[in-house]
Amino acid sequence: MTEDNNNNVKEEIKPETSPDIDNLERASESKEIKRLEEKEHYELEYFSKEKVEKELADLKETIEKLHKEKDDSQKKYIHLQAEFENAQKRWDKNRQNMRIEYTASVLKNFLPLYDSFKKAIDSANETEKSVLNSFYTQFMSILKSYGAEPIQVEVNDQFDYSLHEALTSVEKEDVPENRILEIIQDGFKYRKEVIRYTKVIISRKPKPPEPEPEIKEEKVEVATSQESETEEERTEKKETKEKKQKEKKPKKHKKEKDKESL
Numbered sequence: 175m176t177e178d179n180n181n182n183v184k185e186e187i188k189p190e191t192s193p194d195i196d197n198l199e200r201a202s203e204s205k206e207i208k209r210l211e212e213k214e215h216y217e218l219e220y221f222s223k224e225k226v227e228k229e230l231a232d233l234k235e236t237i238e239k240l241h242k243e244k245d246d247s248q249k250k251y252i253h254l255q256a257e258f259e260n261a262q263k264r265w266d267k268n269r270q271n272m273r274i275e276y277t278a279s280v281l282k283n284f285l286p287l288y289d290s291f292k293k294a295i296d297s298a299n300e301t302e303k304s305v306l307n308s309f310y311t312q313f314m315s316i317l318k319s320y321g322a323e324p325i326q327v328e329v330n331d332q333f334d335y336s337l338h339e340a341l342t343s344v345e346k347e348d349v350p351e352n353r354i355l356e357i358i359q360d361g362f363k364y365r366k367e368v369i370r371y372t373k374v375i376i377s378r379k380p381k382p383p384e385p386e387p388e389i390k391e392e393k394v395e396v397a398t399s400q401e402s403e404t405e406e407e408r409t410e411k412k413e414t415k416e417k418k419q420k421e422k423k424p425k426k427h428k429k430e431k432d433k434e435s436l
Contacts, residue, residue, distance in 0.1 A: 339371035
């Protein structure tokens, strides 16, 4: 086979390209280039300086807002936690006070029995006292186990309104004021709370003697002076009247004598 024949075969095998296909390829290439240019322009617009600054300002604003919300929520949480702790403390304190009040009210119901024991021991003889004292000591040990005990008071102690209740007061010159003269009923306390005050009689200073009413005496003196003055005036008036009458009588006699002479 010759070279001419080979060239002819190659020309026959080479595909023929039409002008329409070339135009289409060129159009698609131009479209792609245009698209890339528009994309580049859009990206340049999107990442412009003004837009970036605006976005940064918005981001800062949102960050500050989130920080503020975080601080507010943290403050609310701390406030709620403090309120919860205070409420828990109040509840514990109220529960403790209720327990103390309930125990005190129960112990107060046993105080009449204590008074009866005291009266019975005071009025009993020696043999009865020995029996009663055993019960009394057992009863007092039960009260003390709960924290209740009688208030220690003695005669001539100073009156204390937080522990004592004064039933009456008696005037005493030789005793200072507000001193306990007599204990009528023992008081009791439960821990630091007083469940019954000690009933006592206290002393008071006698009142100083009242001064004589000077004003009344002055009034009496004024009245007596007025009475004396009125009596003097009356006597003076009487005397002047009598003088006038005496002066009139001789005039009458003179007139009668003149008539006789005529």
